[in-house]
Amino acid sequence: MVASSIAIEEISKELIQTRDLGVTEEGERLVELQIGPTHPGSGHMRIRVWVDGDIIVRCDPDIGFVFRTIEKLSENRIYMKTIPLVERPSLLDTTPMTIGYINALEKLMGIEPPPRAKYLRTMLAELTRIASHLYGVGILSIFLGHSTGFMWGFGDRELFVELANQLSGARITYAYVVPGGVRRDMPQSFPDDVEKALRYMERRLKDWYKIFLNNPVIEDRLREVGVLRKNDAVKLGITGPNLRASGVDFDVRVADPYEAYDELDFMVPVAEEGDAYARTLVRFEEIKQSINIIRDALKKMPSGDIIHPQIARMFNPLMKKIYEETRRVKFPGIFASLKPPKGEATARVEAGRGEALFHIVSDGSPRPYRFRWTTPSYRNVILFKYMIPGHRLADLPAIYGSLDYFPPEADR
Amino acid sequence: MASQQPQASQQRLALGKALEELATRLSEHLKGVATKVEADKRSMVINIEVDRSRILEAAKILSSLGFDHVKSLTGVDYPDKGVIELMVHIGSYSRGLRRIMAILRSKLDRKDPRAPTLTQIWPSSELQEREAWEMFGIVFEGHPDLRRLLLPEEFEGLWPGRKDFEIPTRKAGEVEEPWK
Amino acid sequence: MEGGLVFIGDLDLTTRKVLKWLMERKPIKDIVEWANAFSLWPVHLMTSCCGVEMGAAYAPRFDLERYGSLPFVSPRQTNLIIIEGTLTRKMARVARITWEQMVDPKFVIAMGACAIDGGLFWNSYNVVRANEVIPVDIYIPGCPPRPEALARAILMLQQRIKSRGITRHDLELIEKNLKLEKVEFARK
Numbered sequence: 001m002v003a004s005s006i007a008i009e010e011i012s013k014e015l016i017q018t019r020d021l022g023v024t025e026e027g028e029r030l031v032e033l034q035i036g037p038t039h040p041g042s043g044h045m046r047i048r049v050w051v052d053g054d055i056i057v058r059c060d061p062d063i064g065f066v067f068r069t070i071e072k073l074s075e076n077r078i079y080m081k082t083i084p085l086v087e088r089p090s091l092l093d094t095t096p097m098t099i100g101y102i103n104a105l106e107k108l109m110g111i112e113p114p115p116r117a118k119y120l121r122t123m124l125a126e127l128t129r130i131a132s133h134l135y136g137v138g139i140l141s142i143f144l145g146h147s148t149g150f151m152w153g154f155g156d157r158e159l160f161v162e163l164a165n166q167l168s169g170a171r172i173t174y175a176y177v178v179p180g181g182v183r184r185d186m187p188q189s190f191p192d193d194v195e196k197a198l199r200y201m202e203r204r205l206k207d208w209y210k211i212f213l214n215n216p217v218i219e220d221r222l223r224e225v226g227v228l229r230k231n232d233a234v235k236l237g238i239t240g241p242n243l244r245a246s247g248v249d250f251d252v253r254v255a256d257p258y259e260a261y262d263e264l265d266f267m268v269p270v271a272e273e274g275d276a277y278a279r280t281l282v283r284f285e286e287i288k289q290s291i292n293i294i295r296d297a298l299k300k301m302p303s304g305d306i307i308h309p310q311i312a313r314m315f316n317p318l319m320k321k322i323y324e325e326t327r328r329v330k331f332p333g334i335f336a337s338l339k340p341p342k343g344e345a346t347a348r349v350e351a352g353r354g355e356a357l358f359h360i361v362s363d364g365s366p367r368p369y370r371f372r373w374t375t376p377s378y379r380n381v382i383l384f385k386y387m388i389p390g391h392r393l394a395d396l397p398a399i400y401g402s403l404d405y406f407p408p409e410a411d412r
Numbered sequence: 413m414a415s416q417q418p419q420a421s422q423q424r425l426a427l428g429k430a431l432e433e434l435a436t437r438l439s440e441h442l443k444g445v446a447t448k449v450e451a452d453k454r455s456m457v458i459n460i461e462v463d464r465s466r467i468l469e470a471a472k473i474l475s476s477l478g479f480d481h482v483k484s485l486t487g488v489d490y491p492d493k494g495v496i497e498l499m500v501h502i503g504s505y506s507r508g509l510r511r512i513m514a515i516l517r518s519k520l521d522r523k524d525p526r527a528p529t530l531t532q533i534w535p536s537s538e539l540q541e542r543e544a545w546e547m548f549g550i551v552f553e554g555h556p557d558l559r560r561l562l563l564p565e566e567f568e569g570l571w572p573g574r575k576d577f578e579i580p581t582r583k584a585g586e587v588e589e590p591w592k
Numbered sequence: 593m594e595g596g597l598v599f600i601g602d603l604d605l606t607t608r609k610v611l612k613w614l615m616e617r618k619p620i621k622d623i624v625e626w627a628n629a630f631s632l633w634p635v636h637l638m639t640s641c642c643g644v645e646m647g648a649a650y651a652p653r654f655d656l657e658r659y660g661s662l663p664f665v666s667p668r669q670t671n672l673i674i675i676e677g678t679l680t681r682k683m684a685r686v687a688r689i690t691w692e693q694m695v696d697p698k699f700v701i702a703m704g705a706c707a708i709d710g711g712l713f714w715n716s717y718n719v720v721r722a723n724e725v726i727p728v729d730i731y732i733p734g735c736p737p738r739p740e741a742l743a744r745a746i747l748m749l750q751q752r753i754k755s756r757g758i759t760r761h762d763l764e765l766i767e768k769n770l771k772l773e774k775v776e777f778a779r780k
Contacts, residue, residue, distance in 0.1 A: 037686045040665060043638040044683065064562035065683045066640050069716045072572060076581050076715065084712060091641040091736075107454045135644070154651030161648075171738065172644065234505050237481035237536025248505055255510040256456065346455040346501070346513065348483075357483050357501060372499070374484040374540075382539055408641050411562060563718065564681045572717060580715045 030057060035396070037065055040142050044407040047384060047396070054392050061384040067411040074371040079105060079179075080335045082371065087173050090375060090409040093132040093352035095125045098177040101373070103258055103347035104358040105179050108340040114305045117181035118260040123297045124167060124176060125259070126290045127194075130201070131160040132352030133283045136404040137212070140280065143401035144221055149212050156204060159197050166190060178329065179338070180308035185327035191298050198291050205288065213281065222277040226399035228387055229274060236386065239376045240354025241282045242403060246274035252350035264296045276402035283404070339366050353377055353404055377410035428453040431512060438514075441477065445470050457501075457513045464518050464527065467498075471516070471533045479504045479514060482530065485540035487520075487548040489574045495519040496548055496574075498527055500537075520550065529554040547573030628671070628697060629750040630660035635670040637690055640677025642704040642736045649739035656739075659746050667693040675722045677736075678706035678713055684725045691726045701745050702728045705735045 035047040046062040070089065074082040086101045087094040099121055106112065113121075138153025161171050167186055168174040176183050212218055228238070233246040243250060249270045253261045269285035271278035305312065307329050314332040315323065322330055342364045348357045354376025361370040380403060388399060431451045435458050439449035448461040462470045483501040490497065500516040503509075520527060529552040530537045541552045542561040549571040552558060560568070570577060597613075614620060638646070649656050650663060664670045667690045679687060691698070705711035707722040708731050722728055729752070732745045 037683065038635060038637050038667060038690055040636045040663070043636065044640070044643075064560075064564070065680060065686070066678070067562040067680055067682075067718055068640075068678055068713045069572070069718050072577075072579060073713065073716055076579060088641050088712065091644050104455075110454075135647075138647075151652050154648055155653060158648070158651070158653045172736065234480055235535050237483070237534075243505075250505050250510065344452075344455075346452075346457050346515070348513075355483070359484070359499075359501070361488060370488045372484060372486050374501075378539075379483070379536070382536065564685075566681070577717075579717055 033393075045405075045410075047400075049388070049393070049396070051393055054394075056389050056391055056393060056396070059384055059388040061381055063381060063407065064411055066408040070412050071371055071373070074368055076367065078336065078366045079338050079340070079368065080331075082368070083175055083177070084173065086373070087175065088408075089412050090351060090353075090356075090377075090406065091172055092135050092406065093125075093128040094173060095121070095128045095176065096349045096351040097356060097375075098175070099125060099259060100347050100349035100356050100358045102177050102179055103349070104345045104360045105340065107345040107347060108343055108360060108362055109179065109338075110341075111180060111308050111310060113181045113308055115260070115302045116304045117306045119297050119301050120167075120182050120186065120306065121177055122260040122264070123294055124164060124174070126293045126297070127160050127164055129352045130287050130290050131157045131164075133287050134160075136283060136352075137208075137280065140401035140404075141212070143397035144218065146212070146215075146218065152204075152208070152211075156201065159200065163190075163194060163197055166193065178307075178331070178335070180311040181306045181329070183329050185306050194294060194298060198294060201287070201291060205284065208284065213284065219277065221395075221398050222275065222280060222402065224275050225395050226276045226387060226391070226402060227274050228383070232386070233274070236382050237379055238354075238383065239379055240350075240352075240404075241279055241286065242380060242383070243354070244269065245271045245278040245282045247272050252348055252355050256348060258347070258349060260297065263300065264293050266293045266296070276398055279402045279404075337366055339364060351376055353406065353409065354379065373412070375409045375412060377406050378412070380405060381410055427456070427511075431456060431458070434458065434512065438477075441473055442470060445473065456511065457515050459515050459517065461517045464520060467516070467518055467530075468528050468533075471530055474502060474514060474516070475533050478506045478509050480534070481505065482534045482537040482540065483513065485530070485537050486544055487525070487550055487573065489522075489548065491522065491575050494522050496522050496525050496550065498525075498544075498550065500530070502534075525550040527552055531555060547571060549574070625753050629753045632659075632661045632672045632699065632746060632749065633664045633670040634661065634672040634674045635667045635690060635694070636663055636665055637673060637687065639675050639679060639683055639687065640704075640706065642676030642706075645736045645739055646674060646676050646703070646742060649742045654739040654743060656743055656746060659743070659750070661746055668695065670694060671698045672701065673698070673726070674701045674703055674742075675707045675726075675728070676703045678704075678711065679720050679722050679725060680718050681720060684720050688725050699730075699749060700726055700728045701730045701732065701742075701749065703732045703734075703737060703742060703745070705733060707731070708733065711735060 030050045030052055033049050033051060035049065037043050037046055044065045046065070048060045048062055049056050050058040070085050074085060083098055083101065086097050090097050134153045134157040138150045138157070141147070141149025141153060164174065165171050167190065168176040168184060228242065228246045230247045233243050233248060247270065249268055251268045254268055266289045269282050269289065271282050306327065311332065311334065312323070314334050316332070319330045319332060322328055340362050342362060344359065344361050346357070346359045348355055356376055357374045359372040360368050363369045383403060388396065391399065431453055435449055435451040438458060438460070439446065442449060442460065445466045446460050446462050449458065451458050460470065479502045481503055483503045485500045488497045488499055498518045498520055502514045502516060518527065525548065527550055529541060531541065532554070539561060541555055542558060544550050545552060545558055546560045546563055546567070563572070615624070648654065671694060673687065673691055673694070675687065691700070702708060702722045706713060706719070709721060710719055712735065713719045730745045730749050732741050734741055
């Protein structure tokens with residue numbers, strides 16, 4: 001008996017060595033797996049993991065599948081044509097990205113939008129933030145196999161996409177923010193529709209808690225999984241709800257206010273544990289806070305112009321007539337040859353997933369000399385390398401889904 | 413609304429003064445290391461310009477003062493001056509310094525751009541240095557894993573971020589007719 | 593006796609010819625086309641930003657599953673690729689490998705302005721055109737197209753299958769599969 005078992009061991013050792021399963025220098029037996037771009041959820045990235053049995057030993061993110069070279073393209077176009085370029089990567093919450101770009105441009109030009117335009121921009125940014133968080137929870141549900149969560153997430157998101165459609169004319173790519181203000185005013189029935197939607201969302205959140213957050217299966221899969229400690233989060237430069245779920249209460253809307261945020265009343269939700277459950281919980285709490293911000297903004301909305309008077313002076317008579325009758329801004333000729341003075345400007349905003357930074361270098365010509373922007377998902381990629389090793393392979397979808405990582409935003 | 417406007421502009425004046433004070437105190441800490449420290453009140457940033465050999469020293473001093481992560485690391489190409497400027501946006505999560513950013517700048521020689529790596533001081537710059545390498549050709553000495561991040565293999569040796577890598581442009585009124 | 597066909601000669605060759613003749617006759621052709629049209633399952637390959645509208649199209653409001661279309665995980669068990677948005681160089685390789693792995697008859701829908709001719713990113717150095725990588729059947733304009741446009745594209749594809757028949761890839765493959773030797777797997 002003993003002799004034959006030793007013989008089997010020797011045969012299997014031979015097989016392992018001849019089949020070259022990837023033996024490393026230390027003699028461990030590691031297998032490299034490629035979790036490739038064809039997978040459900042937000043694909044377009046490849047994760048290469050090295051596993052020893054079932055435990056992940058090393059992880060290397062392979063990004064760049066949606067790299068569309070926007071920084072280089074913007075050097076070839078005038079300033080206005082970069083607005084749709086900046087919208088496309090982060091397709092779920094497009095408004096904070098355009099707000100950031102236009103803020104940097106306005107700092108260069110030295111103008112500030114009128115108060116009503118600031119409130120309108122803020123309101124649209126919060127509507128898209130709710131839609132983005134619902135998308136994130138929907139994708140997490142696909143990863144965990146909770147199909148009802150996917151259907152509810154996308155179904156509830158449609159409500160806010162329709163509201164944005166009423167305000168700006170398109171479902172997800174609005175191009176609503178222009179230098180000096182916004183493009184359209186809100187219609188008469190808009191405040192009532194928004195109030196109906198917010199009341200529906202508040203009732204619906206209670207159902208979400210029942211089926212998703214207080215669900216014992218989801219709690220088992222998300223608690224104590226993917227723990228990110230506070231020191232690591234600060235050292236690695238993580239942003240957004242991922243950072244706030246680890247105990248750091250940093251939010252650009254409070255730390256460095258832009259638009260109308262310093263006049264509105266809201267709180268920043270922070271959790272202490274740093275695991276996947278805390279990240280999901282922080283997102284749900286942020287939806288509640290966004291509902292408060294929208295209500296507050298509607299109450300305090302000032303009246304007045306929606307475009308800066310310097311630009312309004314350059315309207316021709318037909319544009320002025322359209323502006324006064326229907327409150328829509330038709331672009332004057334100055335936008336086609338906008339030449340901001342020489343210099344540099346930096347702006348940052350809080351998008352749905354974290355902090356986005358915009359830096360424009362201008363040399364006095366109608367095209368930017370250098371446009372640099374960093375998105376929150378790009379800064380969160382490093383978590384794949386440092387947080388995933390040590391977990392079992394079956395926990396990878398739960399961690400990936402809870403990070404709310406959107407590859408087109410990271411690759412720009 | 414009208415009552416809030418003077419309040420807002422007063423706040424902005426106060427912030428501007430605080431920023432200038434901070435810039436003077438930073439220039440004292442960085443005496444002998446930085447060639448220029450100035451505040452930009454519009455964007456709420458402090459520009460710090462250092463020579464290539466002093467990058468690591470300045471980074472250590474800033475890190476001990478409370479700046480704990482890198483927000484963006486990239487290069488700006490100036491072919492007519494023959495330099496590539498390394499531009500690092502540094503921020504802080506600590507309470508006193510959240511509001512501002514510091515930009516660390518350094519001019520590198522365009523024919524052979526080399527810079528010391530900042531990953532020992534700020535681990536958040538690891539992937540951003542890889543991107544700066546593949547776009548501009550800046551070699552970061554001491555980086556643990558310098559390889560391509562976003563582009564496929566056929567771009568090895570071409571530095572797409574530089575100004576001499578041109579992409580097609582269409583002038584106004586010009587129409588492409590590929591079927592002709 | 594009515595006119596009929598008598599086949600003489602090599603049994604293997606005869607069987608192949610009979611099958612080919614039978615597949616082009618009305619009842620079987622109709623059934624095959626109906627089955628294909630109402631089971632267009634796309635593979636989970638999200639190419640770029642139009643994927644958000646594709647995700648919304650399979651969600652409660654614009655439910656595309658009522659046309660028989662269900663996104664499925666494995667390329668070996670699906671028969672449709674929807675190229676949503678821009679194809680970059682890295683992603684083009686992946687799309688080509690996935691397309692080759694799918695079993696005939698297979699179809700391709702190119703969604704969005706970026707898949708047609710580059711769209712907003714036409715002059716980028718990292719973007720390729722979709723029809724240079726895989727053969728496209730239906731194009732959908734828009735940036736991004738509404739989910740109703742995607743529904744319309746699937747209906748157009750169904751009508752096309754019924755009127756023009758399935759592509760010629762499949763008949764050759766059926767001939768190939770009849771060989772009793774080892775079946776070739778797709779090139780890896």
